[in-house]
């Protein structure tokens with residue numbers, strides 16, 4: 001796809017993402033959907049209203065009435081789309097810096113469009129096959145009040161509020177000035193937690209921190225947890241579909257460890273879980289201990305969603321899935337990543353023991369990364385053939401879904417070309433740092449040799 005990445009389109013505003021461009025994308029989506037009504041939401045970015053106005057105009061021009069939800073977390077817009085049975089457009093750049101914005105697209109079931117559906121929208125856009133209607137048939141817009149409230153009420157209905165309330169927890173929340181600022185501190189308070197906040201005013205300039213919830217941006221949250229004696233720190237990205245945690249000591253918890261802990265609590269024998277080919281050994285170990293099975297997809301949440309849908313159609317039970325970046329799915333709740341829901345499920349886990357204990361079994365894992373540059377397609381191909389050859393003579397299970405992943409049972413190594421740079425990335429993980437380094441170095445050596453031979 002030229003226009004869309006795996007989850008919509010994003011870029012720097014008025015460089016690649018202009019009002020004109022999003023108007024055309026919305027017009028194309030409206031043409032493909034042929035829907036009477038479409039919902040539009042946005043995160044807190046400075047450019048959100050401008051771009052939402054453009055998208056709404058495009059939709060109206062093809063005859064769709066537009067429900068304007070204003071600022072709402074992405075999972076809140078998805079909940080609205082599902083309950084109203086209307087497709088939806090979200091103006092957001094998720095975790096990207098303030099100057100970025102973009103659009104995510106959702107079907108009338110509230111689920112992200114599949115790659116195939118995005119391709120149809122893209123074809124319509126590029127071939128300029130949009131179908132505008134006569135003046136009297138253009139759509140109307142209406143402002144929808146209370147979408148955020150409806151979202152948090154649905155959340156309350158889906159979590160064990162009594163268990164959380166009984167635990168008398170203090171939660172430090174850092175919504176990062178994003179859309180979660182308008183819903184999540186209140187949601188945790190209503191769950192019976194004492195809530196303290198930082199960066200909790202919605203502000204499209206993101207004065208306190210950038211929207212990406214990574215440790216470099218979350219020093220204030222760690223300090224707030226320590227200063228207030230909180231039981232947990234919770235951070236969200238700009239559209240609040242992900243959640244990252246700090247333990248009661250004010251220490252960052254790896255997203256992979258959180259995912260493993262949530263999965264361990266959820267998986268039973270015979271269940272299936274889905275993650276991407278760079279999945280942590282932590283999850284591999286949890287899946288094995290539970291007697292469940294693990295399916296790996298190419299990297300990107302759209303691929304994970306498609307696989308969950310296929311598995312469920314085949315009758316499989318998939319209670320939990322996702323990636324170690326704070327984006328965990330609980331498909332029995334909703335086929336959407338939801339930062340508030342992920343956090344509430346984690347609060348259930350810390351109701352009777354500290355967060356550091358909950359994730360302790362997933363602490364001692366070591367990750368090693370190597371990048372090998374290539375110059376031109378011949379070098380790239382030689383390196384990938386070498387990775388394939390290594391897979392053939394290694395005593396490991398091969399997964400060639402997206403690059404080459406070799407699973408050794410207790411450790412793994414993956415060689416995968418970067419989607420954006422002339423690099424093959426090598427990832428390795430083990431419970432022993434030397435073993436992880438050895439696996440990464442062994443793969444790197446083979447690839448370097450192959451490159452030299454070109």
Ligand code: MG
Nearest residue numbers: 094237239241
């Ligand atoms: Mg996001």
